[in-house]
Amino acid sequence: MIGLTEVLLFCISSIVILYFYLKYNFSYWRRKNIPYIKPNYIFGNLKDMVLMKKTAAYMFKDLYEHKIAANEPYVGIHIFNKPGVLIRDLELIKKVLIKDFNNFSNRFTRMNPHNDPLGSNNLFLLRNPMWRELRQKLTPVFTSGKMKQMFYLVEQIGNKLDEHLLSVPLNKQGGKAFTKELKELCALYTTDVIASVAYGLNANSMKDPNGEFRKNGRKLFNFTVGRAVDFMSFFFLPQFIPIVNATLFTKEASNFLYATIGYAMEEREKSGVTRNDLIDVLLTFKKQNYSHDMIVAQAAVFFTAGYETTSSTMSFALYELSQNQEAQQKLRREIKEELTKSNGKITYDLINSMEYLSIVIQEVLRMYPPLPFLDRECSMEDQNEYYQLDDKLRIPNGMPVYIPIYAIQRDEKYFDQPNKFIPERFLPENRDKLTYNASMPFGIGPHNCIGERLGLMQAKIGLVNFLKNHYVAPNEKTQKEMVLDPLALIIAAKGGIYCDIVRDSLL
Numbered sequence: 001m002i003g004l005t006e007v008l009l010f011c012i013s014s015i016v017i018l019y020f021y022l023k024y025n026f027s028y029w030r031r032k033n034i035p036y037i038k039p040n041y042i043f044g045n046l047k048d049m050v051l052m053k054k055t056a057a058y059m060f061k062d063l064y065e066h067k068i069a070a071n072e073p074y075v076g077i078h079i080f081n082k083p084g085v086l087i088r089d090l091e092l093i094k095k096v097l098i099k100d101f102n103n104f105s106n107r108f109t110r111m112n113p114h115n116d117p118l119g120s121n122n123l124f125l126l127r128n129p130m131w132r133e134l135r136q137k138l139t140p141v142f143t144s145g146k147m148k149q150m151f152y153l154v155e156q157i158g159n160k161l162d163e164h165l166l167s168v169p170l171n172k173q174g175g176k177a178f179t180k181e182l183k184e185l186c187a188l189y190t191t192d193v194i195a196s197v198a199y200g201l202n203a204n205s206m207k208d209p210n211g212e213f214r215k216n217g218r219k220l221f222n223f224t225v226g227r228a229v230d231f232m233s234f235f236f237l238p239q240f241i242p243i244v245n246a247t248l249f250t251k252e253a254s255n256f257l258y259a260t261i262g263y264a265m266e267e268r269e270k271s272g273v274t275r276n277d278l279i280d281v282l283l284t285f286k287k288q289n290y291s292h293d294m295i296v297a298q299a300a301v302f303f304t305a306g307y308e309t310t311s312s313t314m315s316f317a318l319y320e321l322s323q324n325q326e327a328q329q330k331l332r333r334e335i336k337e338e339l340t341k342s343n344g345k346i347t348y349d350l351i352n353s354m355e356y357l358s359i360v361i362q363e364v365l366r367m368y369p370p371l372p373f374l375d376r377e378c379s380m381e382d383q384n385e386y387y388q389l390d391d392k393l394r395i396p397n398g399m400p401v402y403i404p405i406y407a408i409q410r411d412e413k414y415f416d417q418p419n420k421f422i423p424e425r426f427l428p429e430n431r432d433k434l435t436y437n438a439s440m441p442f443g444i445g446p447h448n449c450i451g452e453r454l455g456l457m458q459a460k461i462g463l464v465n466f467l468k469n470h471y472v473a474p475n476e477k478t479q480k481e482m483v484l485d486p487l488a489l490i491i492a493a494k495g496g497i498y499c500d501i502v503r504d505s506l507l
Contacts, residue, residue, distance in 0.1 A: 026039055026041065026044075026078060026081065028076070028083040029076030029083060032076075032393075033392075034074075034075075034076045034392065034393060035068050035069070035072050035075050035076065036068070036075060036076030036077065036078075037063060037066050037068055037069065037075060037076070037077055039077070039078035042080075043080060044077070044078030044079055044080045044081060044082070045059075045063060045077045045078050045079075046059065046079065046080065046232075046236060048062075049232070049486075050232065052225065052228060052486050052487055053486055054486055055372075055484045055485060055486050055487075055488055055489070055491070056235075056372055056373060056489050057372035057373075057406040057407075057484055057491055058484065058486075060086070060372065060373050060402065060404035060406065060407055061404065061406060061407040061410065063075070063077060063086055063404065063407075064086065064088060064404045064407035064408070064411075065407065069086065069088060072088065073087070073088055073089035073092055073390070074086060074087045074088060074089065074092065074389070074393065075088070077402070079236050079237070079400055080236065080237055082399075082400065083399060084108075084399060084400040084401065084402060085389075085393070085395060085399065085400075085401045085402070086402050086404060087401060087402070087403055088404075088408075090408075090434075090437050090438060092389060092390065093403055093444075094437070094444065094445075095389070096376060096389075096401060096403075097374070097376070097403070097443070097444050097445035097447070098444060098445040098446075100387070101445050101446050101447070103378060103379060103380060103387050104376040104377070104378060104379065104387075104401065105127075105128045105131065105132070105379060105446070105447065106127045106128060106131070106376070106377045106379050107124075107125060107127075107375050107376060107377065107447075108235070108238075108375045108376065108377040108400035108401075109125055109234050109235050109238075109375055110125070110234065110238035110241065111125055111234060111241070111247075111248055112241045112242060112245075112246065112247065114242075115245065115247060116246075116247040116248055116249065117293035117297065118248065118249045118254055118257060118293065118296060118297045118300045118301075119234075119247055119248030119249055119297075120297075121291075121293050121294045121297035122297040122298060122300060122301035123135060123138060123298055123301060123450065124301050124305065128379070134294075134298065135446075135450065137281065137284075137285070138278075138281060138298065138450060139450060140281075141276075141277065141278055141281055142450055142451055142452075142453050142454055143453075144453065146276060146277075147348070147453050147454065147457055148348050149276055150197045150277070150454070150457075151347075151348040151351075151457065151461075153193075153196050153197050154193050154196075154197060154457060154458050154461050155346055155461055156196070157189060157192045157193045157196060157461075158189070158346065158461040158462055158464070158465035159465065160189075160192065160206055161188075161189045161206065161462060161465045161466060162465040162466070162468065162469060164188075164206040164207075165466065165469065165470055165501065166469060166503075168180075168501075170503060172475075172500055173500060173502060176502055176503060176504075177473070177500045177501060177502040177503065178500070178501055179475060179477070179498060179499070179500055179501070180498070180499075180501055181496040181497065181498055182314075182315040182318050182319065182472075182496075182497040182498070182499060183311060183312065183315040183492070183493065183496055183497050184209075184496070185315075186310075186311040186312075186314040186315045186318075186462065187205075187214070187217065187218070187307060187308070187311040188205040188206045188209060188214060189205075189206065189311070189314075189462050190306065190307035190308075190310045190311040190314070190458060190462070191203055191205045191213050191214050191217055191307045191311075192204065192205050192206065192213075193306070193307070193310075193458045193462075194302065194303050194306040194307045195213050195303075197277060197278075197454070198277060198278040198279070198299060198302050198303060198306065199260065199261065199264040199278070199279060199299065199303075200264055200267075200268065200275060200277065200279055201260070201264055212256055212260070213260075213303075216252070216253045216256045216257070217303070217304065217307055217308070219250060219252070219253060220248075220249065220250075220253055220304055220308075221304075221308050221488075221490065221492075224487065225487065227487070228487040228488075228489070229244055229246065230244070230246040230247065230248075231489040232489070233246040234246060234248065235375060235489065249300060254300075257296060257299070257300045257303070258296055261282070261295075261296050261299045261300070262296075264279050264299075265279055265282060265283055265286070265295075268280070268283060269283065278298070278299060278302060279299075281298075282295050282298065282299060285298075302451065305451065306451060306454065306455070306458075308370070308490060309370040309371075309455060309490070310455045310458050310459050310462070312368065312370050312490065312491060312492065313361065313364055313365060313368070313370065313455070313459050314459050314462050314463060314466075315493075315497050316364050316367070316368040316482075316491075316493075316497070317360060317361060317364040317459070317463060318463075318466070318472045318497070318499065319472075319478075319479075319482065319493070319497045319499065320363075320364060320367070320421040321360075321471075321472055322472040322473055322474045322478060322499045323421065323474060323478075324421050325473075327360065327421065327423060328467075328471055328472070330356055331356050331357060331360055331467065332467055332468075332471060332506060334354055334355075334356045334357060335354070335357070335464055335467055335468055335506060336468075336506040336507065338350050338353065338354055339468060339506065339507055340507065344507055346461065346464055346465070351457065351460045351461060351464065352460075354460070354464075355427075356423065357460055357463065357464070358426075358460075359423040359424065359425075359426040359427060360423045360463075361456065361459055361460065361463075362423070362426040362439065363421060363422065363423040363425065363426060364421075365439075365441035365442075366409045366410075366415070366426075366439050366441065367409070367410070367419075367421065368482075368491050369405045369406055369409060369441035369491065370441070370490050370491055371405070371489075371490060371491075372404070372405055372406035372407075372491055373402055373403060373404050373405055373406065374402070374403040374405060374443055375400060375401070375402055375403075376400070376401045376402075376403075376447075377398060377399070377400055377401070378395045378396065378397055378398060378399045378400075378401065379397065379398075380397045382397075383397045383398075384397070385397060405440060405441065405443075406491070408438055408440075409438060409439055409440075409441070411438065413434075414434050414435055414438035415435060415438070426439075442455075467506075468505070468506050468507070469503065469504070469505045469506070470501050470502060470503055470504060471501075471502050471504055472499040472500065472501055472502070473499060473500045473502055474499060474500070475498065475499060475500045477498035478497075478498055478499055479493065479494075479495070479497070483495075
C-alpha cells in the first residue's frame with residue numbers, strides 16, 4: 001500500500017522534473033545564442049492570444065515589432081513550451097517557402113485523424129507525399145481556362161446578389177438606403193458560388209439565409225470560445241487536440257457534407273454530364289480507389305475556405321470604401337465606364353480589364369489577409385539533420401516556423417502609411433520590388449493557395465454586382481477604426497461590419 005510520504009515524494013519529484021524540463025526548453029534559444037523574445041512559462045509567447053485578449057494577427061504583429069526582433073532577420077519564440085522561429089526577412093522567407101520548399105513542405109498544423117477525418121484528410125492540412133499527389137490532381141480545376149468556363153456560373157450568383165439587394169426595402173436616409181451586416185451578406189453570396197461551382201448545387205442562401213449550406217458554414221466560423229480553443233489547438237498545440245476533442249468539422253457539419261457531396265457525385269454519375277469542376281475530379285478519385293473520407297474532405301475544405309475567405313475580403317473592401325468615398329467613387333466610375341461599353345453585360349474579359357477594381361482588392365488583401373500568418377514545419381529526410389537557414393541558425397527537424405503575413409504587410413519599411421487604404425500603391429508605376437515581394441496574402445511557393453484565381457474572380461464579380469446599383473456609407477454602427485475579433489483565427493471584424501447601403505444605379 002502506497003503511503004502519504006510516497007505520494008508526496010512522487011508529486012514533488014514530478015514538479016521538479018517538469019520545472020527542469022520547462023526550464024531546459026525555455027533556455028533553448030539562449031543556449032544557441034539566437035535572439036529570442038522572453039516567454040511566459042505557461043503560454044510561451046502566446047499568452048494574449050490564449051487568454052483571448054488578442055487575435056493571432058495582432059499577436060504575431062507584436063512579436064514582429066518587438067524591440068528584440070526589430071533589427072533581426074528572425075527571432076526565437078516559444079509556442080507554449082516548444083521552441084519555434086519567427087522569420088522577418090523577405091529573402092529568408094522566399095528561401096523557406098520557395099527555394100528550399102522540400103524541407104518545409106508540411107504545415108505544423110495538425111488535426112485528429114481518429115475523430116475528424118474531413119479535417120485531417122483535406123489538401124490544406126495533408127502532409128507529404130499525399131499532399132503533393134492530391135495537389136497535382138486538383139490544380140487543373142483552378143487554371144485560367146477553367147475560370148473562364150466557371151465564369152458564367154459565378155456571374156449567375158452575382159446577378160442574384162444584385163437582385164437581392166434591389167429587393168430590400170429602403171428604410172434609411174429618407175427612403176434611399178438600408179443597413180446590413182456586410183460579412184453575413186457577402187457570405188450568402190460566396191456560399192452560393194461555392195455550392196454551384198464546386199458541387200453543381202443551388203444553395204439559394206440569399207432567399208433562405210438559414211438553409212443547410214449557410215447554416216453549416218456559419219457554425220464552422222462562428223467565433224465562440226469553444227471554436228477559438230479548437231483552432232488554437234490545430235495551429236499551436238496539436239497534443240491538446242485529443243484532450244479537448246477538437247474537430248474542424250462538427251458532427252452535424254460532417255454529416256451534412258457527407259450527404260451533400262455524396263448526393264452531388266451520385267447525380268453527376270447518373271446524368272453523365274461533364275462540367276470540368278471539382279465534382280468531376282472527385283469522381284476520378286473514386287475510380288482510382290481513394291477513400292471516401294479523402295474524397296469528401298477535399299470538397300469540404302473548398303466549401304469552407306472558398307466562401308469564408310472571399311466573403312471576408314469583400315466585406316473588408318466595402319468597409320474601406322465606405323471610409324474612403326473618393327476611392328469608392330473612382331471604382332464606381334470604372335464600373336460604369338466598362339458596363340456602358342458592354343451594354344451592361346458583365347464578362348470575363350471585362351472583369352479582368354478593370355485595373356482599379358484589381359488594385360482595390362490587392363490593397364484590401366494587404367491590409368486584411370484572411371489567414372494572418374503561415375506556419376511550416378522543418379521536415380528533413382534524416383530526422384537527426386538540421387536545416388541551415390543562414391550562417392548562425394540551424395533549424396532542427398520538427399521545429400515550427402512562422403511567417404507573420406499581417407505584420408509584414410503593415411510594415412512601413414515596405415509600405416508608406418501602411419495602415420491607410422491606398423489602392424494606388426499597387427499601380428504598376430508605383431509598385432517597387434520590395435512592395436511586390438512583401439505582399440503575399442495567398443502565400444508564395446508550391447504551397448500557395450490553390451484557389452487564388454477562383455477567390456479573386458468571385459470577389460470581383462461580387463463587388464461589381466454590389467456596386468453597380470448601390471454604394472456603401474458609414475453609419476452610427478460602423479467602426480471608425482477597424483478592430484479585429486480576438487476569438488477569430490481567420491481575420492474577422494469584432495462585432496461585425498455595419499454600413500448603410502444606398503441605392504444609386506449607375507446605368
